[in-house]
Amino acid sequence: MSTGLITELNKLNSLERVAKELHTKVQYSTRKELSPYVEGDDTVVKLLNENAKLKHRLAIINQAIADEKKNMSPETDSDNTLLIMDHLEKIFSAAIAEAYPLYSKTPVIIAAVNNVSAKFGDYQCNNAMGLAKKMKEAGISISPRDIATEIKRCCPASPLIDKIEVAGAGFVNVFLSKQHAVSALTTMLRDGISPPNVPKKRILVDFSSPNIAKQMHVGHLRSTIIGESICRLLEFLQHDVLRINHLGDWGTQFGMLIAHLEDRFPNFINESPPIGDLQAFYKESKKRFDDDEHFKKRAYQHVVTLQAGDPKSIKAWQLICDVSRQEFQKIYNRLDVTIEERGESFYQSRMLSVVEFLRSKNLLEHDDGREIMWPNVNKTGIPLTIVKSDGGFTYDTSDMAAIRHRIEEECVNWIIYVVDSGQSTHFNSIFEAAQRCGIANPNEHRIDHVQFGVVLGEDGKKFKTRSGDTVKLSDLLDEGMKCSLKQLQDRGRDQILTPQELSDAQESVAYGCIKYADLCHNRISDYVFSFEKMLDDRGNTAVYLLYTYSRICSIARSSGEDFSNPAKILDAFNIVLDHEKEWKLAKTLLKFFDIIIKCSSGLYLHFLCEFCYEVCTAFTEFYDSCYCIEKDKTGKIVKVNHSRILLCEATAAVLRQCFKILGLKPVAKI
């Protein structure tokens, strides 16, 4: 009996266990929770885990965003005493609001006073005249001078301001506080130059954008130089910047290139064809394309196979792109440009979906076999061709796909296109269309077309080689290197500098002057390309700035003391701004932050170039009238003026930061 009972009991036990398991399974499946019984399906478990992780990360990031927003509260913003203009605007806005509440919305007019007339203060508020006029219109008659006096009375106290005076017809003159300047410069030297606080954005800068299989020319040069500097400027302000190279890698030209490649190098799949000179190759195929009908047909066929993703065509396309890419990269390396490639081909699938998207919104209209889209409801301007009559896409399509990707997938809130002025109509249409179809929202997205003029030759005509060809960028850079070396040799620097120092100086000058010549003019105007002018060591040129910078560096070096750690010196010595030229230099340096804001708001870099020049001029004045190091007749150092050398170091630090943005590489010896 007992053995039978035991087996029965054991059976019952295991049945109970099974029942329990089933019961839990049922519970889990009805609760739809992560159940241990899906263990068998690894992918489900994996995905569930991944999902949990992503959710957790999202919560963490949302928390971080909330914290950051809290930290960006307006109080901290208004604490930003680095921005003098901004600060003064706030002060006077408050003063006007208090003095004349009816006119509290009046925009404040602040101007930096030309340095010559130091007795008129450093900044002026010029609102009194305008207010007087407005009040007169309203039937109130008060003299501008009285208004100015009232504004002055109402100004809240500020650590930046030493005194305020009313002068002339009704100017309110502001004198900056030296004490504040000393503390600002001290912070600068101790902690380095920190950017002014601005709301952080995610920004995409679309620049350079050469075409595959074609050489980069001077037109690309401008976009590359300006784009790079804009990125650096925005990055300095701690924005999140995406640098995007919208390569032309998907046009119809690839059909003929692939067809030609097939003929010339039938074995290209297995053996990389030696196409060193892609331009020649391009020209050859273009000639055949124009002359040979049969070839032309084949070329068109290849466009179709490529866009359909045929492996052989793709391989050929990749080979061609790689050749170009290597060439481009050489240029970028020489110019110290960082950029991420995202060519038109990247948008192939997105072009399909953007067409669908526009169709679904009923924004596409049939027009003579094409599908077009009007950028605005009024149907003015030039319509965008979204689908060609043969079903193909155009630049309009890829630009619409790109802008949609940037806003919807990259989640940027500021897009900057650095493209020549000739394309402004096209881009305006794209921007309008993006708004019309709801991709872009003007309240959330800022979109800028940073235009620039053409490069002219010294003859005032479009920049060309003597034979009339467009100038190849690599040749231009080579030429710059040559000129810069010659100039250094003329000055006898090759005798003084070591070979390494000389070659550093040569590069610094060559690439520096090409970039600076481009950046120092208002970008909208055309500019004349002249090595002679850009290598001049007088006036607002890179060479002048670089020379001045190296002179500043040499001062601390020749003092016989170690100024590499200014914080240490500051422990023992204070900055003193007693001399008029010291004070002027200090005030100039403190404008830096205002200038940065000014540059970034309009995306104009020539303000920064002008500022550099102003700094260098102020420095030269200072250096001419203030001894930093006193020596006796034997050349022995008698006295080191630490405060002044610290001022030199501050100047060097400001210039270094400007150079960094402008892409100039300072060298200590030149």
Next chain:
Amino acid sequence: MAGEDLIVQFQQLGMSEQKAKETLKNANVTKNLQLALAETKLPLPDGAGMLLYHMASKLKPQIAGQLPLLVKYIVERKLDNTQRVDAALEYLLKLGQKKNATVDVAELERECGVGVVVTPEEIERIVQQKIKGSYKEILLEQRYHFNSFKIMQEVRNELKWADAKSLKSAIDVEIFDLLGPKTEADLKPLPKQTDKQPKANAKTEVKAAAATETDGANTIAELMKTKVHFHAPGENYKTDGYVVTEHTEQLLRDHLKATGGRVQTRFPPEPNGILHIGHAKAININFGYAAAHDGACYLRYDDTNPEKEEEKFFIAIREMVEWLGYKPCKITYSSDNFQQLYDWAVVLIKKNLAYVCHQKADELKGFNPPPSPWRERPIEESLILFEDMRRGKIDEGAATLRLKLTLEEGKVDPVAYRIKFIAHHRTGAAWCIYPTYDYTHCLCDSIEQITHSLCTKEFQSRRSSYYWLCNALNIYCPVQWEYGRLNMNYALVSKRKIAKLITEHIVHDWDDPRLFTLTALRRRGFPAEAINNFCAQMGVTGAQISVDPAMLEAAVRDVLNVSAPRRLIVLEPLKVTISNYPHKAAVELEVPNFPQNPELGTHKITLDRVLYIERSDFKEEPEKGYRRLSPQQSVGLRHAGLVISVEQVVRDPVTGDIVELICSSKSAEEAEKPKAFVQWVSQPIQLEVRLYEQLFKHKNPEDPNEVPGGFLSDISADSMSVLCAYADRSLKGVKVYDKFQFERIGFFSVDPDTNGSHIVFNRTVGLKEDAGKK
């Protein structure tokens, strides 16, 4: 210096050759002695040599620099006995609390009683005073069994620098005066004491001698009071390897102020699994040490790894601690300190003692991982990246925070923080960086003002990083003490592997009595007290101990023997009908719970005409030496006062199996004394009885050398069997975990599966060690 030369020199110090050779084996003492010899010239004044040896063997590394001073004082006979040398060592050690403290010679001499002379007359006077005073009575009563050490100590209190030898002989003389020569009774050892004496040091010498033979003790309290020699709170600097900084003195002072000098320990399990027998040792040491010194012990859940933590583990851990009889002074969580730990990490980065590294976990595996290319990155950069880590900006595995520190074992720059996008059961979505054990452990100890951070030997190599971290942050640094791990043979404690046993249906659950988790042991019926005593027997030495379950079972028997009441049960019943049943009807018999100790109560059992005995207690064809029931041999019924003899064997007509015995009975007084008494039951109730055997065939089922097929291939076929046993009705109302001795069978405990009328018993252990085997 060659070994031979050293032996000669050591002998000149006054050592025997044997002793000199032994000393040579101890590298530390040898080194100290060599240094001492270099400081002086042989020959030395009488006795100074052995004092040098004494000093060399007790010199701690913290005060090694003071060796020349000590040698000078010993040679000059200013320190002329071990007592003074010990005092000097103690003084210098205390001085070591302050970094770079200078020795105040006058104070040193005062502390050591240099120049103090105690005359024999003085000794005699004080000894007489003591013996004729407070000790006279007890001496007359206990005579030479009295431990005279106590008198010696008391005299010492008054004459600190009295010479030990003179003191001892003075006491002996005085006692002899009082008691006269030893009688025969004085020479006999005392009968074993049953009850513990209230004062530990009043124990007989015999007992004391027996106890010193092992490292263990009978109970945890005894172990912690007599066998464990940790530092006193606040004297951290006196321990080996403790690192003294310029802040140590102040920090220790603050620490003492915060704790009031109380001993504070902690039991810090990770809440990611079930506690097992190994944890019982940790629980006992931490809680036991605190309890023995009127201190406090925290239960700290070391919940820094969110991946594996589940609520149920928290509850189970606490339940087991309480089951073992301990009450945490407070329950804490490492995660409570996440913010503080993070803030400290930032401090370390700022001090350039930590950096953010991007080496992948894979790269850091193996013996010689490449050094981190990010080690020297700017502090600023690490600060920003660490903040980015915290804010979820960096992918899991793409960055860690590492400490600039090399561990003893050679591991370079241990990781302090890693990214895990996993919610924490306590902090929720607040964190995605979690601190590692290495980083968290010592800091939490410091926060909780732990005096003794007790851990297993594996962590010895982490001790220096422990001290380094506390000192790097200028916070109170506890002392880490290590003890050997306790491993149980034939047991499996890995959480993952137990889970496998469960999913493979080899065992039923985490508390299956064949396992060695604490819940399993409780279910099997092991008393907590027995587990604690077992741990006490293992001691707190540095050696890793592997023991067979039999050791633990023996401890269980010791406890159950005096605590589990006896009952009569038959596991495989055979029906017996008594043809001449002497009573009219069923009768109730009063039976003692503990037959050897009748005053511990009784219970009632029923005797009737029909009863059941164990099937194995009857044999038709008995072998030689068989003592129980057979057709030719009668047997006594335990507690019934009857002896039965077989009259007829009734068989199943079909199978031929024996189904019943018809027996005649005689009262025990009338009958010839039977060779044996067996257990029986009448009018029984049914019990389910579960018998357990060792689960694994080999000692180390996880060891691939012993068990090449893996632990799953090592399962014994019948590790559990279920019987339907008969028991007296007195067992009807049992409660879960009630424990009994089923007479002649073993110790049994009521299983939690019991409900209402269905009673389930587990066999805890057999009556004898071999009962459970084969």
